[in-house]
Structure formats: structure tokens, C-alpha cells
Amino acid sequence: MADTLTDRSQKILEAIIEEYIATAQPVGSKALTRNQGIKLSPASVRNVMAELEELGYLASPHTSAGRIPTEKGYRFYVDTLLHISDLDSEQKDQIEIQYQHHGLHMADMLREASRTLSSFSHYTGLVMVPRLKATIFRHIEFIKLSPRLVLAVFVTQSGLVQNKLVEIDEDLTPRDLEQITNYLNQTMTGLSIQEVRARVVTEMAQEKALYDHLLRRAFALSSAALIDETSGDIIIEGTSHFLEQPEFSDLKCMKRIVQTFEQKSILVDLLDRGLESEGVQVIIGSETECSELSDCSLITAAYSGKRGTLGTLGVIGPNRMPYSTIIPIVDYTANLISRLLDTDND
Amino acid sequence: MADTLTDRSQKILEAIIEEYIATAQPVGSKALTRNQGIKLSPASVRNVMAELEELGYLASPHTSAGRIPTEKGYRFYVDTLLHISDLDSEQKDQIEIQYQHHGLHMADMLREASRTLSSFSHYTGLVMVPRLKATIFRHIEFIKLSPRLVLAVFVTQSGLVQNKLVEIDEDLTPRDLEQITNYLNQTMTGLSIQEVRARVVTEMAQEKALYDHLLRRAFALSSAALIDETSGDIIIEGTSHFLEQPEFSDLKCMKRIVQTFEQKSILVDLLDRGLESEGVQVIIGSETECSELSDCSLITAAYSGKRGTLGTLGVIGPNRMPYSTIIPIVDYTANLISRLLDTDND
DNA sequence: TTTAGCACTCTTTTGCGGCGAGTGCTAAAA
């Protein structure tokens, strides 16, 4: 039982998957011979189909229905059969236009990205908000709101702004705050957040910090401000597209999926996986390692700012997704966002 | 045809509505006599039901089904029949507990409110983010990020923080910025945003602003910073509860509703209505003036900070909602949020 | 004024035969 399929088997598998993606109906041998450039009789196709089923690429819901792809089938399709074309420039323009009216606000841009992903793919768009730890320190500022309350505003190189209210035990004069601000901005600018954190820890342990009152406060404040709270936030748009999918017409199953979305944490984990890797990733069905999402697939890609990866974005839909059209959309959007993040904030 | 119903009619109407709320099934005369403290025979009940139908409080889906309440029926129920009990202290505690771990961040608190509303009501929670214009100026700060880019951070009395990146045409020295900051904070603190805006407009028109370069810049910057961008944002949690409602088992109709939610603007309008009024508001079916939501009802209440109303929150679900249990939940949550906003930020 | 009885209506369920799509197998054709 050769694990390598013959050319002919591959062609037929491809045709079946594409037909199934288009129609959501089990594909029969006859339908195949009608449609495409397959020059075989139904009987021959049947033989191949039986073989593909035995190898685990196809399954039949019941005897008298056609075949549907298994996860293994989709995986093989995505890995070796799929030829992804580039977006034509018209589509690129259409996508790009969406971002024209969004100014400098990163949050708006990411929301728009999620929306665009959803509306161009007709599935559900996902955008992970940049993890703070993946970003570069640019500026920190402390605003005193009341004797015991300071607002820390922290800006990353890529234009992400994080606010945090910090309670303090002792009154700090505006002058103190200014000094702290200056010190931190001078020492930390250009470092990654991880480096900044490390630095804060080591310096706080060092002797001179013990004696320099102000310095100690500076570190205390900054470490409070840099706790990554927004981390793990995710922007989901177009959940309603799920309601269009015939495979989810069962309300029970539909509800399980939507609830999983609302929880967000599982999606965050899935998007996190894409952080390390280059290019577009496809996660199919049970590869999600989440039983609720076992009939869903994700197409994700990382986006990056000036220095390194910031986060990931993508699309989630049923296993039966038109990968060939969505992969370029995700890819292009990720690149576009990266580009916008690089140019927007000098 | 007296518009005032007899006591008996009211009792029966109430029983029908409550039965229908509990079961989602058309209510027949027999079912009624079985259940409650109604001491009449089915035949008598039928007479009353026929009368109630003629008056428009009930409708029958078809001859051989029971009756279901009309909007007019619900409205009457909510307005005059309903006796809302207070939450018992156990429930209050349960709700309150949810907020313990949320520190000073307003955004987190509001998200939690939406989540709590949803999980305690088993419907969909809505929280409108405070409209900037309804808030009081507390502090503004400008952070220079690059020669042409300034980050404006604006804090309201109630602890809402808004960031805005502002592009400027001419380089401002840190000294300039500091002066501008000081000037604005001294003049504007304690004014409502509307007053601030008005002030900026009038002062910019005045002569002295024409000559004072710095002043002009200060106004330009602040007016750019105070454009209300987050306005109209809304936090929706628990959409999946809609999938549980038998009345929305039709996917078409379900999808229309979810899409309406995703658009948000319609919900914002609906929540806006509650801004003016005291206490809990109920909007039933077509009162939403939105055809997609004609089978939905909202229960909303305004929450407020130190000075005046900030926004509204509530629950949206099918017309057939257990108003008597949800109204207290919404009411209590709104008060709780108001209380938290008042105490949190000295 | 209330209730019991009854005929009537209309939906829902159930059972059943037939149609259609698709399969696997076998034997013939290429």
C-alpha cells in the first residue's frame, strides 16, 4: 500500500475536494466525470475512490451517498495539491481601500483587518492584538491623577498604546514623576519589553537601586505599568457567516462553536501557534486539539512591525473552505498590516 | 369595549404570558386551568381568551393551537401586571463577586458587566461605552512621539481614558507641550466635554487666540484630541444564548439578528434611548423600530458616574423574556457599576 | 354567569411506496 498516490489518484482527489468545497454535497463518481477534465468512466473513478477511501483520504456518509474528504484528505490537499494564485491587483486594491480612512489608530486598523478578512473570505475574521512582550519600548509617561493614583501610558514602537492605572503608596511630586519618566525613556527606548522587564528586575536587585529612592520607585511603577493585560485579546468579526454554512445547520453544534468563540482563550492559543512561523499556516479540524472546533479550520499568518513578529491574524471556517482563495487573502492582509504598521509611526 | 380589563381577564392574561414565557409553547385553555390558581373551567377561560384576542393582547398562530401574547400583551404585562421583586442578597453577592478581581480599569469592568448580565440573565448582555460628551474633563496630556506626531491622552473624571494620535504640522518643543498641557488642565478641569468644546470654539474665535501662537496650538490639539471616536462602541457578550431560543431556530432569521448585532450601530441607537431616563426601560419588539429586531426585546438601564449619566447597559433577548427576573438584574448591575465608578477613582 | 358537551379545524406524527443517486462486483472490451 504505497503512501504515495499516483498522479491519477491525486487528480481525482483534488477534483473531489474542490467539488465538495463548492457544493457541500457528497461527491459521486458520475458528477466527477461530468464536470472536469477527467477523462475516465464513472466505474474507473469508483475504483480510485474506493482506494482513496481505504487510504483514509475520503469517507462516505453512507452507502448510497458520494464521498466527502476526511481531514487527512484536506491536509494532503493543502500540503501538496493546492496551487495558490496571487490576488489580482483589483482585489488588492479593494482590500487596501478599506484602510484609507483609518488614521493612526492601531486598534481601529486591527478591527478593520478582522472585518476585511471576514467580508472578503465570507468566513469569520480573527485578529490577535499584539502581545506586549513582542513589542519594542518607545515611550512611557506617568500622569498623576490624584495623590495616590497614577496613569501610566506606555507606547510601543509600532504605535500600540497601553494605559494602566497604578495605585501608589506614597505621594510623588510631579517633579518626581518627570524625573522617573525621563530616566525610563532614556534607558529603555529601543529595548524589547522582555529586555525592559529583565533590566528592571536586575537593576532592582542591584545595590544602587536600594539607596536611590527615586530609582526604586521608577522601577516599581514601570513594572506595574508593563504587566501585559491586553495580551490575549482577540478581535472576532463576522461570526454570522458561520450561520450560512450548511454543515453547521445543527443548532447544538453551532452553539458549541459560537460559545468557544466567545471564550476567546482557545482561539488565542490557536493564533499563538502561528507566532513563530513564517507565512500562512493552516490548521485543520482536530489539529486544533479542541473538540468543539473539530469541524473547523483556521488559516492564519503572522504580522509584524518594525522589529519582529507582533501577532497573528486569520480566518476560521468549516473544514470545507476554499483554501485556494482564502490563503492569498490572509497572506496579503498580514503583509498589508505589517506594511502599515511600519510606515504609520515614523 | 372597555379598554380596562377586568380583574379576571388580567389574571388570565398574566397566567398565559407567564406560561408562555416558561414554555415557549402556545398556551391552551386546559393547560391554564391545570397549572395555576385559576379556579375556572377551560370553557370560561376560552371565553376570556377570545375576548383578549379581540382586544389585541393575544394571538393564535392557527385555529387549533393555543394563544401567544402579542406585543401589546407584553407591553401591558410589563407596564401593569408585572411585580418585580428585589434580588435576594445571595444573588447580589454573586453578581458583586464578579467585579472583585477587576482593578481600576474601566474597560475591563464594563466588559465584565456585559458578561455578568449575559450569564445571569441567560440572554445577551449589552454595555454601551460611556459617551465622551457625557463625561467631565479631568486631565489631558500630550506626549511627543516624533517630530510630527503627538499622542494625546485624555482622562475623564470617571476614569475613562482615551488616546489619540495627532499629527501636527509644525514641530513643538517639549516645553511648548508642557505649557499647553498646563494651560488646558488649569482652564478645563471640571467642565463637561461639551463645555470644553464650546469653550475651545469661542476662544479660538476670539482675538487674543489669533495672536497667541501657543494658545492657538493648544486649542487645535485639544479639539483634535477630543473628537469622540470611541463613542458608539458597545460591548456585546453572550450572543450564543440566542441560539438557545426556540423562536430563533430558523437560521435565516437568526442570521439576520446576529448580523444586526455585528453592525452595532442599531444597538447603539437603542441603548442611547435609555440615556435620558431614570430606571429600567423595556423596549419590546417593533418598538425597536428595526425590522430585524422585531422579535427581540431590550431591558436597559442607565449607569452614571460622579456627575450625571455616562451610558446605558442592558440585556437583549426574545420578546418572550422572563422580565420579572431580568429587570432586577439589569437594575442592580446598573447601580453597581455606578457605585464602582464613583468610588474607584478618588 | 359558568360549565359540560360536541363538532370542527388544523398541525404534527407516522407509515409506506417509489424515486434517485451512488456503490460494488463481475464480466467483457481495449
Add this chain to the structure above:
DNA sequence: TTTTAGCACTCGCCGCAAAAGAGTGCTAAA
């Protein structure tokens, strides 16, 4: 040896009709 035509078989889906069930309105009696 590979491909194809033919054929019996399986099984879901559709439509129909009959039966069941729930509820109503009306009338006449309590």
C-alpha cells in the same frame, strides 16, 4: 493488464394519506 459497461443492491429523501392530538367556538344546560 487496465478500463468500461451492466446490473443488482443499498439507503436517504420525497410525497402522500391516514391517524392522532390539541385546541377552539358554539350551544345548551346547570
